[in-house]
Amino acid sequence: MKKPVYKELVAASSRPMVLSILTGGESYGYEILKQVKLLSGGELEWSDGMLYPVLHRLERDGFIAGRWQLTDEGRRRKYYRLTDRGKGQLASDRSNWSAVHAALQTSWGGGHV
Amino acid sequence: MKKPVYKELVAASSRPMVLSILTGGESYGYEILKQVKLLSGGELEWSDGMLYPVLHRLERDGFIAGRWQLTDEGRRRKYYRLTDRGKGQLASDRSNWSAVHAALQTSWGGGHV
DNA sequence: TCCTATACCTTACATTACAATGTATATCGC
DNA sequence: GCGATATACATTGTAATGTAAGGTATAGGA
Secondary structure, three states, X not given: OOOOOOHHHHHHHHHHHHHHHHOXXXXXXXXXXXXXXXXXXXXXXXXXXXXXXXXXXXXXXXOEEEEEEEOOOOOEEEEEEEXXXXXXXXXXXXXXXXXXXXXXXHHHHOOOO | OOOXXXXXXXXXXXXXXXXXXXXXXXXXXXHHHHHHHHHOOOOOOXXXXXXXXXXXXXXXXXXXXXXXXXXXXXXXXXXXXXXXXXXXXXXXXXXXXXXXXXXXXXXXXXXXX
8 A cells, every 4th residue: 555645735736636637628526536546647546535525615616517427337427627716716726836836845955955 | 915825735835844944954933934934935924823833743743853942132932953753754745745746737737728 | 102023822613634434336257 | 146346426423734813921113
C-alpha cells in the first residue's frame, strides 16, 4: 500500500482538481477517481467516500451541474458538467494555488544553505 | 482587504511552510507571520489565531522544539528550531506537495482545449 | 491619552477527510 | 449456477482544523 498524501493536501486540491478535470467535458464520480490516479501517474488515489461528498458540495454550491444517465448495461451514472460559476471558482483556486506554491518554492529554494 | 486564500489551502501549506522557514534558523511566531507575508510578496497573510495552534501541534508532535527567551525590551518570545523529525516530515510534505502540484499542472495544461 | 506594533494565547463554530458500511448490477472464471 | 471482482452510487461517526473573536501584556509615537 502506497502511503497516501496527507489529508489537508487532499482537501486543498480536491476542488481545483475536480473542476479542472471537468473542463475536459462531462464526467462522473467513478471515472473521476480513475482520472485522478491517471493524471498523477498513480501517485494519488482518492477514496470514493471522500469524492462523492465533494461532488455533492460542488453541485450544492453551483460549481457543477449533474444529470442522471442510464448506460446500455443498466448502470446508473451521475454525469457532471462545469458551470460558469465553477469556471470562475477554478480560476480563483488556480490563482490561490499558484501564490502558495510560489511562496513554498521560495522558502524551499532560498533562505538557507 | 485582500481576499484570503481558501482555508483548506492554508491548512495544506502551513506545516511545510513553517518547517521550511525554520530550515533558515530559529524563529518565533510573530516573525514567522511576517516571513510568510514577505515570502509570498504580500499575497499570503496568516492570522495569529491560526499559527499559534499550528506551532503547538508541531511541537507536540516533535517536529519543532521551542525555548522561551526574553528580549532586552522585556518582551517574551518563544523561539522554535527544526528537529530531525521535522526535517523528515518536511521532506515527506515536499514530496506530497510536488505530486499533487504535478497532477494539477497536468490537468490544467492538458485534457482540454 | 490613544493608537499602533509587538508577542503570546484560547474558545465556539462550521467544515471536512477518513474509515467503515450499505445498495445494486454486470462480468468473468469455473 | 456460484463466487469474486469491477462498476457505480451513497451515508454515518469520528477526529482534526481554520476562522472569527476575544484576551493579556509591554513599548513607543502622536
